[in-house]
Amino acid sequence: MPAIEAHHLYKVFGRKGREGVKRLQAGADTTELKKAGLTPAVIDASFTVEEGEIFVVMGLSGSGKSTLIRMINGLHPPTAGHVKLHGENITAATGKDLRRLRRERISMVFQHFALFPHRSVIDNAAYGLETQGVAKEERRRRAHEALELCGLTGWDEHLPSELSGGMQQRVGLARALAADTDILLMDEAFSALDPLIRRDMQDQLIELQQKLGKTILFITHDLNEAMRIGDRIAMMRNGRIVQIGTAEEILTDPANDYVAQFVADVDRTRVLTAASVMEPPVAVLGAEQGPRTAHKLMREHQISALFVTGRDRSLKGYVTEDEVGKHLEQKDITSLLKPVPDVARVTPDTSLADLFGPAAETPAIAVVDDAGRLSGVIPRITLLSALAAYAEADSEIETAAAAEPLTDQTKEAVRG
Amino acid sequence: MVEHAAPLTIVPPLPIGDLLETGFEWFKDTFDAFFDVVGDIVTGAIDGIAAVLLAPDPLVLAVIFALLAWLVRDWKLGIGTLVGMVLIIGMGMWDPAMDTLALVVVATLVALVIGVPLGILAARSAVVSRILRPVMDFLQTMPGFVWLVPVVKLFSIGVAGAMVATVIFALAPAVRLTELGIRQVDGEVVEAGQAFGAGPRQILKDIQLPLAMPTVMAGVNQVIMLSLSMAVIGGLVGAGGLGNEVVSGISTLNLALGFDAGISVVILAIFLDRLTASIGSRRPGHGRLRELRERFTRTPATSAA
Numbered sequence: 167m168p169a170i171e172a173h174h175l176y177k178v179f180g181r182k183g184r185e186g187v188k189r190l191q192a193g194a195d196t197t198e199l200k201k202a203g204l205t206p207a208v209i210d211a212s213f214t215v216e217e218g219e220i221f222v223v224m225g226l227s228g229s230g231k232s233t234l235i236r237m238i239n240g241l242h243p244p245t246a247g248h249v250k251l252h253g254e255n256i257t258a259a260t261g262k263d264l265r266r267l268r269r270e271r272i273s274m275v276f277q278h279f280a281l282f283p284h285r286s287v288i289d290n291a292a293y294g295l296e297t298q299g300v301a302k303e304e305r306r307r308r309a310h311e312a313l314e315l316c317g318l319t320g321w322d323e324h325l326p327s328e329l330s331g332g333m334q335q336r337v338g339l340a341r342a343l344a345a346d347t348d349i350l351l352m353d354e355a356f357s358a359l360d361p362l363i364r365r366d367m368q369d370q371l372i373e374l375q376q377k378l379g380k381t382i383l384f385i386t387h388d389l390n391e392a393m394r395i396g397d398r399i400a401m402m403r404n405g406r407i408v409q410i411g412t413a414e415e416i417l418t419d420p421a422n423d424y425v426a427q428f429v430a431d432v433d434r435t436r437v438l439t440a441a442s443v444m445e446p447p448v449a450v451l452g453a454e455q456g457p458r459t460a461h462k463l464m465r466e467h468q469i470s471a472l473f474v475t476g477r478d479r480s481l482k483g484y485v486t487e488d489e490v491g492k493h494l495e496q497k498d499i500t501s502l503l504k505p506v507p508d509v510a511r512v513t514p515d516t517s518l519a520d521l522f523g524p525a526a527e528t529p530a531i532a533v534v535d536d537a538g539r540l541s542g543v544i545p546r547i548t549l550l551s552a553l554a555a556y557a558e559a560d561s562e563i564e565t566a567a568a569a570e571p572l573t574d575q576t577k578e579a580v581r582g
Numbered sequence: 583m584v585e586h587a588a589p590l591t592i593v594p595p596l597p598i599g600d601l602l603e604t605g606f607e608w609f610k611d612t613f614d615a616f617f618d619v620v621g622d623i624v625t626g627a628i629d630g631i632a633a634v635l636l637a638p639d640p641l642v643l644a645v646i647f648a649l650l651a652w653l654v655r656d657w658k659l660g661i662g663t664l665v666g667m668v669l670i671i672g673m674g675m676w677d678p679a680m681d682t683l684a685l686v687v688v689a690t691l692v693a694l695v696i697g698v699p700l701g702i703l704a705a706r707s708a709v710v711s712r713i714l715r716p717v718m719d720f721l722q723t724m725p726g727f728v729w730l731v732p733v734v735k736l737f738s739i740g741v742a743g744a745m746v747a748t749v750i751f752a753l754a755p756a757v758r759l760t761e762l763g764i765r766q767v768d769g770e771v772v773e774a775g776q777a778f779g780a781g782p783r784q785i786l787k788d789i790q791l792p793l794a795m796p797t798v799m800a801g802v803n804q805v806i807m808l809s810l811s812m813a814v815i816g817g818l819v820g821a822g823g824l825g826n827e828v829v830s831g832i833s834t835l836n837l838a839l840g841f842d843a844g845i846s847v848v849i850l851a852i853f854l855d856r857l858t859a860s861i862g863s864r865r866p867g868h869g870r871l872r873e874l875r876e877r878f879t880r881t882p883a884t885s886a887a
Contacts, residue, residue, distance in 0.1 A: 241773055269779030280774035284792045294778045345778060 169381035180204035225402030294345025312344035441514035444542030621742035632684035682823030701760025744816030752808035759801025763794030
C-alpha cells in the first residue's frame with residue numbers, strides 16, 4: 167500500500183471555492199477564476215508516494231507546493247479531492263481523529279524551522295512525543311537519540327536562539343524524527359540555509375533515509391536539490407503538476423517547454439548516471455569461447471579490448487587484441503584473462519561526473535550491477551560524445567529529445 | 583460681542599444621556615441584590631489585602647518590596663524601592679498608600695481575569711475581535727470621572743464602586759494586548775504545533791500564551807498604571823487611600839498634603855511599573871529567578887552536558 171495517495175486535490179481560495187473547482191473541471195483556466203475573485207492554488211494534483219521513497223515536489227514560489235504539502239497533513243483542508251495515508255483518509259478526518267493521524271503517521275519540518283523559542287532544544291525535539299503522551303523520561307531519552315542522529319550532541323539544554331540556522335534545522339529534523347512517524351513532510355526545509363550547509367543537510371537526509379527507511383515528501387524550489395535527493399520528482403507550475411518522474415526522466419524527456427527551460431541549467435553530469443549513457447554490452451565474449459572468436463569480435467567492432475563474462479553475465483575480466491593475436495591457436499581464453507581494475511568498474515547509478523576519472527585511465531568502463539553482472543559498457547568516446555550532446559542540449563533548449571541524436575552519435579563514434 | 587446664532591431646529595433634541603439613565607435605573611433595580619453581594623465581596627477582598635499589607639512594621643514590608651525588586655530586576659531597583667518606600671513612611675502616607683495598593687492589586691486581578699480570556703477569544707475569532715474593538719474604544723476614551731456616577735449609584739459611596747470604576751477604566755489594555763500578543767505569534771510555529779497533533783487548548787497553553795507573554799505583560803503593566811491613576815480619582819467617591827488624601831488636599835487647599843499624597847502615588851507608580859515591566863521584558867533564560875531555579879533544579883547529568 168502506498169504511504170501517501172493524493173487523489174485529484176484542489177485548493178481554491180475564495181468565498182465560493184467549490185464552484186471554482188467545478189469551473190476548473192469544466193475547463194476554465196486560472197485567469198478566468200481570478201477575475202471571479204477566486205485564487206486556485208492547487209489544481210487537480212494526483213500522485214502516490216511509495217513507502218521508503220523520497221518524493222520531491224518542485225516548483226517556483228506561488229506554484230502551490232506549500233499549499234499542497236499542507237493538504238497532505240490536513241493543515242489546509244482541500245477544496246476537493248482527498249489524501250490517504252497508508253489507506254486511511256486524512257481529509258475526511260476531523261478533530262480527534264485528525265490529531266491522532268498527525269501524531270501517529272506524519273510529522274513535518276518547516277522552512278523557517280518553526281521551533282518553539284521558549285523551549286530548550288531537547289524539549290523542542292520531544293514535542294511530538296509530548297503530544298503522543300509519552301512519559302517525560304522516555305521522551306527525553308528518545309529526543310536525545312534523535313538529536314544525536316542529527317548530529318547535535320551536547321546542545322540539549324540550550325535554547326534554539328543560541329544555535330546557528332543549520333543547527334536549528336537539525337533540531338527541526340530531530341523533532342520530526344523523534345515523533346517516529348513513518349511519513350516526513352519537509353516544506354522547503356533547507357531553503358533558508360546557506361549553500362554549503364544545505365549540501366551537508368541533503369547528504370545527511372539521504373543517509374538518514376537509508377538508515378531509517380522513512381517516506382519523505384520534500385518541497386523545494388531548487389531543482390538541483392530536487393535532483394540530488396529525489397527518487398521521483400513532481401514538477402509544479404501554477405498549481406498543476408506538469409510532470410512526475412525520476413530526475414533522469416525529467417532531464418532527458420521534459421514533458422513541456424516549461425520543464426525543459428527549467429532543467430536547462432542543471433549540472434547534468436551530477437544528475438545523469440552511468441546507466442543513462444552506457445551502451446548495451448554487445449561486443450562481449452563468453453568465458454567459454456576461444457581467442458579466435460575474440461579476435462573476430464574485436465575486428466567486427468573495431469575495438470582493441472573485450473570484456474569477458476560468464477554464463478550468468480558476471481564480469482570475469484578482459485582480454486586485449488595483442489594478447490589474443492599472439493595466442494590464436496589456444497583453445498581456452500582463461501589464461502589470457504586480465505582482471506578488470508576497480509577504477510574501470512562502476513555501478514549503474516554512478517554519476518557522470520564521477521566517470522571522468524576512470525575514463526582517463528581506461529579506454530572503456532564496465533557498468534556492473536549489484537549482483538556483479540555486466541549491465542553495460544561505456545567506451546571513453548561515448549562519455550565524451552554524451553557530454554558534447556548535453557552541452558548542445560543546454561544551449562538549444564528546444565532540442566528536448568536530446569537522447570535520440572546522442573545514441574546515434576555515440577554508436578558512430580564507437581564504430582569509427 | 584459675538585452673537586451666538588440660534589441653532590436651526592432641524593436637529594431634534596436627542597436625550598441619549600436620559601435614555602441611558604433610564605436603562606441604567608432599570609438595570610440597577612433589577613440587579614440590586616446582586617450588586618450588593620459583589621460590593622461586599624470586593625470590599626472584603628480589598629480590606630483583607632490591605633490588612634495583610636499593614637500587619638507588619640512598614641519598614642519590614644519596605645525591605646520585602648526592595649528584595650522583590652532586586653530579585654526580579656537588579657540591585658539598583660532594589661535600592662530605589664527601599665528609598666521610595668522609606669520616603670512614603672516618612673511623609674506619613676504609608677497607611678493610605680497600602681490601602682491604594684490593595685485596591686490596585688484587586689482591580690488589576692479582576693481586570694486580568696476578565697480581560698485576558700476576552701483577548702484570547704478575540705485572537706481566535708475575527709467576529710469577537712470586531713465586536714470588542716469599539717467596546718474597548720468606548721471604555722478607554724470615556725473620561726474616567728464619568729464612570730464614577732453609575733458606580734456610586736450601584737454601590738453607593740465606598741471602595742467597591744471605586745474598584746469597579748477602576749476595572750472598567752483599566753480593562754482595555756488587558757484585552758487588546760492579549761489579543762495582539764497571540765496574533766503576533768509566528769504562524770509557522772502554531773502550524774508546527776498542529777502538525778504534531780496538538781489540540782487547540784494545548785497550542786494555546788504550550789505555544790501561544792508563553793510566546794505572547796511579553797506582550798501580555800506589557801498589557802498587565804498598563805492595566806496597573808491605569809488602575810493606579812483611576813484609584814486616585816476614586817478618592818472622589820470614597821475609595822480611601824491616597825485618593826482620599828489628594829481629594830482632601832484639594833478641598834482644603836492643603837498644598838503640603840496634596841504633594842505628600844501625590845509624591846506617594848508617583849513612587850508607587852514607578853515601583854509597580856519597573857517591577858512589572860522587567861517581568862514582561864525578561865527573555866527566557868535570563869533573570870535572577872530563573873538563575874536561582876536552575877541552580878537548584880539542575881541535575882548532574884544535564885550540567886555535565
